[in-house]
Structures are given as structure tokens and as C-alpha cells.
Amino acid sequence: MDATGREGHRAPQHHSAAAGRARTTWLRADFADRTADRTATLNQLLLSSVVLVLAVMIAFEPPEVDLALFFLGVVIVFVVTGATLVVPWNRLPFGWVAVIPAVDIIAVTLMVVAAPDTALGLLWIFPTMWLAAGFGMLGLFAVIVAVAAIIGVLTALTTRELTFTSLLLPLVLVAVAATSHLTARRSDAQRTLLAKQSQLLRRVLEQSRRQEQVVTEVLDTVDFGVIRIDSDGRITVTNEANARLQQAIWGDDDAEGVPVFRDDGETRLPADELPVERALRGEAFDGQVVWFGEEPGPRQALSVSARRLIDPSGDDTGAVVISRDVTSELEALRARDELVASVSHELRTPLTSILGYLDLAIEEPGLPDHVRANLDIAERNAERLLRIVADILAASSSSASSVEASLSAQLLDVRDVVRAAGEALLPRAASRAITIDTTGLEGARAWADPMRLRQVVDNLVSNAIAYNKDGGTVFLGTTTDGASTWILVRDTGVGISEADRARLFQRFYKAGAERRSGTGLGLAITRDIVRAHGGELGLHSSPGVGSTFIVKLPATPPEGTTE
Numbered sequence: 001m002d003a004t005g006r007e008g009h010r011a012p013q014h015h016s017a018a019a020g021r022a023r024t025t026w027l028r029a030d031f032a033d034r035t036a037d038r039t040a041t042l043n044q045l046l047l048s049s050v051v052l053v054l055a056v057m058i059a060f061e062p063p064e065v066d067l068a069l070f071f072l073g074v075v076i077v078f079v080v081t082g083a084t085l086v087v088p089w090n091r092l093p094f095g096w097v098a099v100i101p102a103v104d105i106i107a108v109t110l111m112v113v114a115a116p117d118t119a120l121g122l123l124w125i126f127p128t129m130w131l132a133a134g135f136g137m138l139g140l141f142a143v144i145v146a147v148a149a150i151i152g153v154l155t156a157l158t159t160r161e162l163t164f165t166s167l168l169l170p171l172v173l174v175a176v177a178a179t180s181h182l183t184a185r186r187s188d189a190q191r192t193l194l195a196k197q198s199q200l201l202r203r204v205l206e207q208s209r210r211q212e213q214v215v216t217e218v219l220d221t222v223d224f225g226v227i228r229i230d231s232d233g234r235i236t237v238t239n240e241a242n243a244r245l246q247q248a249i250w251g252d253d254d255a256e257g258v259p260v261f262r263d264d265g266e267t268r269l270p271a272d273e274l275p276v277e278r279a280l281r282g283e284a285f286d287g288q289v290v291w292f293g294e295e296p297g298p299r300q301a302l303s304v305s306a307r308r309l310i311d312p313s314g315d316d317t318g319a320v321v322i323s324r325d326v327t328s329e330l331e332a333l334r335a336r337d338e339l340v341a342s343v344s345h346e347l348r349t350p351l352t353s354i355l356g357y358l359d360l361a362i363e364e365p366g367l368p369d370h371v372r373a374n375l376d377i378a379e380r381n382a383e384r385l386l387r388i389v390a391d392i393l394a395a396s397s398s399s400a401s402s403v404e405a406s407l408s409a410q411l412l413d414v415r416d417v418v419r420a421a422g423e424a425l426l427p428r429a430a431s432r433a434i435t436i437d438t439t440g441l442e443g444a445r446a447w448a449d450p451m452r453l454r455q456v457v458d459n460l461v462s463n464a465i466a467y468n469k470d471g472g473t474v475f476l477g478t479t480t481d482g483a484s485t486w487i488l489v490r491d492t493g494v495g496i497s498e499a500d501r502a503r504l505f506q507r508f509y510k511a512g513a514e515r516r517s518g519t520g521l522g523l524a525i526t527r528d529i530v531r532a533h534g535g536e537l538g539l540h541s542s543p544g545v546g547s548t549f550i551v552k553l554p555a556t557p558p559e560g561t562t563e
Contacts, residue, residue: 040084040097047104047126048081051111054120066114073110080104098135101127109150124150124173132177133184143177225302225323231316233280242323263289265299275304279319284308289326301327351386358382407449407532411557414487415441415478417450421457422476425465433471436461440477446485446553452529453553459522460489460549467547468493480555487551496541534558 055074058065080103089097104127111120128143135142147170216239219226225242229235260269271277275288286305293299303326309317358379362372422436429436446453464474468491477488530537534554541547 040089040100043126043130044081044084044100044104047123048077050123050126051077058115064115064117068114070111070114073107073114076107076110077104080107098131101130104130105146105150125176128173128177129180132181137181144174147173147177223325225321227276227279227321227323228318229276229279229321230318236318258292259294261291261294263291265291265301275302275306275323276321279306279321282308282316282319284319289330299327300325301330347385347389351382351389355379355382355386407452409447409449409533409557411445411447412450412453414444414446414448414453414485414553417453418457418476418478418487421454421461422474425458425461428462429465429474432465432468434465434468435473437473437475440475440488442477442479444478444480444485444555446480446555447557448533448553452533456526456529456551457487457489459526460551463522464489464491464493464547464549467491472546483555485553485555487553488548489551490546490548492546495543495545496539496547497543 051074055071058067058070080100084100105124108120108123108127111123112118124147128147131143219237219239220241222239223241226237226239227235227242228237260274261267262269269290275285275290278285278288284306288304289301290304291299291301302323304321304323306319306321308319311317358375361367362375362379367375419438419441422438426436461474461476468474472492474492475488475490477486477490479486479488527537530551530553535552538550538552539547540550
């Protein structure tokens, strides 16, 4: 059992004298020692106040009372009261304080003997309540014995017969003592419960503090910034890395005037689109890249994500904003793209020249058939290499602005484009007994560049054939609702795993372990082209079942555009 279990364990409590002593010990240690002086003083002052009033009344209008004996009892009460004010009862053993109510009982007895026909016997209520409430069952038993003994002695001394009135007083005293005892026990139980709850709360608070310290230490050791935003927009938690990574976001003095750019590093980012501002508005996002600073000076790129925090009741309790320095990564990617673009551009010129001379050689009259066949193979591979180089160039320079600048959009029937792409790839599909089903093609107009749209469909249908099963089917479909037009390419192939889907549109990434001969650029280029048209490229896939790509395009030209 762990430490918590050991602390929470309690042995069974037996109702015995030992258990009673244990509880009394707890009272002495945690309650009685701290309040003995105050309890004795308050109880005794209350009794002495009542006795003083009675003494004054009897002094001004003396009834048939033995004044000497009566005032002896009064003096004893006052002397005991003075003792409670002088003696440090909290420094004495707990039992010694019982002397005070015992002496009070004797003093009241003297006053009752001095005036037997009065109701002075009610003064016994004060010491009996004290004994019964403060000393447990032992005090209650002592009260019952004392009352019985005193009433019995007084009855014998006064030679009176027991009457209903004489029996009522001891019954009342015993009932009051029992009630005081039960009330005290209930109060002790409540104090014990409160003490346990207080101890539990202290342990929980200490545990929370330790956990908070551990979390703080962990957050301060990581190299990414963490910001905790409360539901009312207050920043409640930050770590040390955040001070280094997001100075510009917070508008510190050192970061004032630092320009902020979007992920392309060139477009200025409005203040209301800063990551923290978006999180304060209640947005959740992932991987927003923000550049701080402008060339030729030093620049810093942050990848920022925000997650909303929802409590068990479903209420929004704020957000956590995570920022990571991706400057080195983005600069490495940019350097790679520049290198690839430079190499590809240098390869394109000689490849074009090779293809030209191959065409001339193939057309040479009198060329032997076996030589012509070899030249045809060389030409096909050179053309394939040229397409790969073109894809690499397009990927290295593709962006929303560059692709849009190369579009020549017009209204066209996408059914014709999709059918032409399917017919062009029939030989490749037939080589593996794959059927291309075009029965789903419907007339559907779209605002698109015919050449670029054909490139999109060619890439999708080529992938549907390459990743299909032998003897499978590729379904092609088009439809429109007048505002948007959709192109569907579905295969019955191997499908795409969830891990691959997350990176499928990244450049140079090739999904799956089969037929990975491509460059990994086709889908990245395809999505860029679709987005440049103002559309979206969607994917639905299940491993072992197949994949479905859906291209959504605008069916009408933008406002202010002439056909």
C-alpha cells in the first residue's frame, strides 16, 4: 500500500476505556490544553455572576435563611472564581480542572442547606453541565452519583419525605447533564471531522503545490513556449522559453516595431491575426507559421498552435498556446528548394536538346528498325525525365501567387477534360487489367484553366491506376449544383493509412511501400493548382478498400470577371 493508503488507514475503534482515554488524550493535546484556561474562566464567571445577583437580593431582603452558611457558599464560589483567574490550568494535568466544578457543587450545597425552601438547587446545573460536557462518561457518572448522594443526604438531614418536587430537581439535573454530555460529544465529533478534513485539505493543497512545482520545472526545461490563457483572457501561466520566442507577440519594449509576416515571409500579418489574438478570440488552430523581422536583418519564424480547454461540464476554460522556433527548419527547406530548382533548371536545357536530336534521329530515312526501337526507348525515358524535372521545378516554385499568375481560367465543361484524361491513360490501365469507369460523368461547367485542370486530373487518375489492384476499377465522375462543381476519382486499391494521410500532400513524400517510383510531388502540385482556382482537394480513404479524391471548383467566374 502506498503512503497515501497508509495515511488514510484507520484501525477499528472499540468502545472501551482505552478508546475513551485515547479520545481524552486527543482532546487534551488538540483542544483541552489550548482552552482549559478560557473554559474554566467563562464557566466560573457565569456561575459567580448568578450567585452575585442572588447574594445582593438576599442581602437587601433577607428571607428565613441561614445567612452565615449561605454567604459561606457565596464566598467559596468567589474564591474559586479568583482561582480560575490566577491558576494556569492549561499547564496542569487535565484532571485538575475538575476540582473547580466539584468545589462549586459543595458551595451550592451549602447555599441550598442554608435556604432549603428556595430554588437555589438549580445552581447545580452549572457545575453538572461542566462536568458532563468536559469530562466524558466519567464526568456524567460523577454527576449522577453526586446528585443522588447530595439529595439523599439533604433529605436525611432535613427529615423530609420524598415528594414529587424533591424528585423533580435531581431528574432535571441528570437530564441536563446527559444533554450536555451528548452535545459535547457531538461537538467533539464535529471538531474531529473538521480536523480530519482540514488535514486532508492540507495534504491535497501540498500535493497540488508539488504538482504545480513539477509542471513549472518541466515547462521551464522545454525549448518551446507555453502560454496558458484563462477563460477571461488573462495570461495565467508562461514558461521561460516563451520570453525568448514570443517577444514580438507580446509587444515588449525590445520588440516594438518588429514587422510580422505570414508563412511566406513576405505578406504582412495584421495585428488581429497574431496567434495570441486569435486564441483570445476563442479560435483553435495548428501550426500557424509567423515570421518576425525582415531581410536583410535577423529573422525568426515561429510555428504556433492553440488548443481550447474544455472542463467536464463542457464549458470553455481558456486555451493553451504552444510556440516553437522553426527558423532553421524553414531556412533549410528554402535552401533545399533553391538547390533543387537550380539543378532542375540546369537539367532542363540539355534534356530539351537531347529530345530534339532524338526526334531528328528517329525521323532519319533508312534507319534500321532495331536502332529506331532503341531510339524510341531513349526518347520515352528522356520525356519521362523531362516531366520529372518539370514537376520538381513546379514544386520548388509553387505558391498561391505563382500558380495563380500562370492561370488562364475560362468557363469549360469538366466532363470533357476528365473523359480525355481517362482515355489517354487507358493503355496504362489495360496493361494491368484495370477498368476506367466513366459512366458517372455528367455535364458540369467550371471556371478553370483547361491545361492546369488536365494536369490535376492526370495526376489523380495516374495515382488511382498506380495504387490500384490488378483487375481493379477506377471510377470517374463529375457533377455540379450551379455554384460549385465536383470531380471525383475513386479507386479500389490498397488505400491510404491514417499516418500517410497526414503527410500525403507534403512535397517529396511518397505513401505506402508499393510502387514508390514517383517523385512524391504530384499531389502537392495538384493541391496547389486546385487552391489557385479557389477550390479544395478532399480525400477519403480506408486501407484495403480504396481511396476517393474529390476536387471542388467554382462553377461561375468571380464577380467582375468577363468570360
